[in-house]
Amino acid sequence: MGVRIHFSGDDLRKVTIARQSPLMWEIERSLRALQLRDSGAATAPWQAWARLRLPRSAHHLLTLVPPSGPCPDFLSPIEAEPGLESGLERVLSTPRSLLSRDMGQLAERRRLPLWARELGRGSPLVLRALERAMRDYHQAVIQPVHRRLTADLETVVGGLTQTLSRQGLDALLASLHPSIRWNPPVLDVSHELFDQDVHLDGWGLHLVPSFFTPTNAFCVNHTPPMTVVFPILPIEPWRPGPGPGRTHAADTLAALLGGRRAMLLRAIAATDGITTTRLAATAALAPSTVSHHTAALRHAGLITTHRTGTSVRHGTTPLGLDLLRAQPSGIA
Structure with a gap:
C-alpha cells in the first residue's frame, strides 16, 4: 500500500x-502526535509536556483532528503563507461549500457534537471559537518551542x-x-x-x-x-523543562551518554531498524561519526546492529528502551 x-x-x-514547514500543517500534525498512545522516543517528551499545558479551548480541536485518518482539509490550507495570522485568515475565509464538504465527510466517520455541525454550516460564532482555540493552542504548545524548531x-x-x-x-x-x-x-x-x-x-x-x-x-x-x-527528528534531545507544578530538570540521558548519543538512541527507538545512512542524514552528521557513536551504544548494550544486504540497521534493546522510559518529561 x-x-x-x-x-x-x-x-x-x-x-x-x-x-x-507551513505552520498550519505543523499545528494539525502536532494535534495528531498529541493523541498517539506511542508517539515515539523523539516526540514523547514534547507530548507529555504539551498534554500538561493543553488549554481547555483547544479540546475542540481534538474532535476535528483524530490521531490518525483523514481530518478536515480546511484546517491545513496548502496555499497559506508562513505565520499564524495568514494561516488563520485562510482557515476563517474557507468558503461555506468547503466547510460543508469537509465536515460532512468527518460526520460520515464519527458522531459530531452540535457545534461541529454548526461549523459545517459556516456559523460565525463557531468560527470565532475555532480561531480562539487555534490561537490558544499555538500559544501554549507551539510558540514556546518555535525558536528551537526553527533552528x-x-x-x-x-x-x-x-x-x-x-x-x-x-x-x-x-x-x-x-x-x-x-x-x-x-x-x-x-x-x-x-x-x-x-x-x-x-x-x-x-x-x-x-x-x-x-x-x-x-x-x-x-x-x-x-x-x-x-x-524528521530533533537534532538534540528535547530538554525537560518546567510545566505546571514542575521544576526545571536536567536531561539525565544526555548527561549520562552525551548529547549526540542520547539523540541517536532516541532516533533508533523512534524508527526501529533505521540505517546508518538515515541516522547520519537525520542528525546532520557524517556516517563515520554516527558509526562511532552507535558502536559505543552497542557496546553498552543499548542497541543492536545487523546487516541487511548492503545496509546496516540498528534497533533498540530492552535495556535501551528501559533507559528511555525512565527519562523525565517536559520541554525547555
Whole structure:
C-alpha cells in the first residue's frame, strides 16, 4: 500500500526542499502526535509536556483532528503563507461549500457534537471559537518551542541540501525516511490507507520536513508541485523543562551518554531498524561519526546492529528502551 510517484525527466530537475514547514500543517500534525498512545522516543517528551499545558479551548480541536485518518482539509490550507495570522485568515475565509464538504465527510466517520455541525454550516460564532482555540493552542504548545524548531529545521534542511549538492538527487531521495523508497524513476511513499500511482508530468516534487509527523510520510497533491511531507527528528534531545507544578530538570540521558548519543538512541527507538545512512542524514552528521557513536551504544548494550544486504540497521534493546522510559518529561 502506498502512493507511487512517477517522475519524468523534467520532474527530476524540479525537486525543491522547503525552508520551513507551513505552520498550519505543523499545528494539525502536532494535534495528531498529541493523541498517539506511542508517539515515539523523539516526540514523547514534547507530548507529555504539551498534554500538561493543553488549554481547555483547544479540546475542540481534538474532535476535528483524530490521531490518525483523514481530518478536515480546511484546517491545513496548502496555499497559506508562513505565520499564524495568514494561516488563520485562510482557515476563517474557507468558503461555506468547503466547510460543508469537509465536515460532512468527518460526520460520515464519527458522531459530531452540535457545534461541529454548526461549523459545517459556516456559523460565525463557531468560527470565532475555532480561531480562539487555534490561537490558544499555538500559544501554549507551539510558540514556546518555535525558536528551537526553527533552528533544528535549518540544520536538517542544510544537511539535505548538502546531500543533494554533493551526492546527487538519487542519494537525497534514497535517504529521506524509511517509509519512502526510491526506485528510479518511482518514489514509493508507503501509506496504510492509499494505493495509487501518481504521474507528475512536469509538476515537480516539493519536500517538506516535519517534526510532528510521527511515523510515515504523506503526500499532498491537490495542486502542483506534488508535496511529500516526511518526519524528521530533533537534532538534540528535547530538554525537560518546567510545566505546571514542575521544576526545571536536567536531561539525565544526555548527561549520562552525551548529547549526540542520547539523540541517536532516541532516533533508533523512534524508527526501529533505521540505517546508518538515515541516522547520519537525520542528525546532520557524517556516517563515520554516527558509526562511532552507535558502536559505543552497542557496546553498552543499548542497541543492536545487523546487516541487511548492503545496509546496516540498528534497533533498540530492552535495556535501551528501559533507559528511555525512565527519562523525565517536559520541554525547555
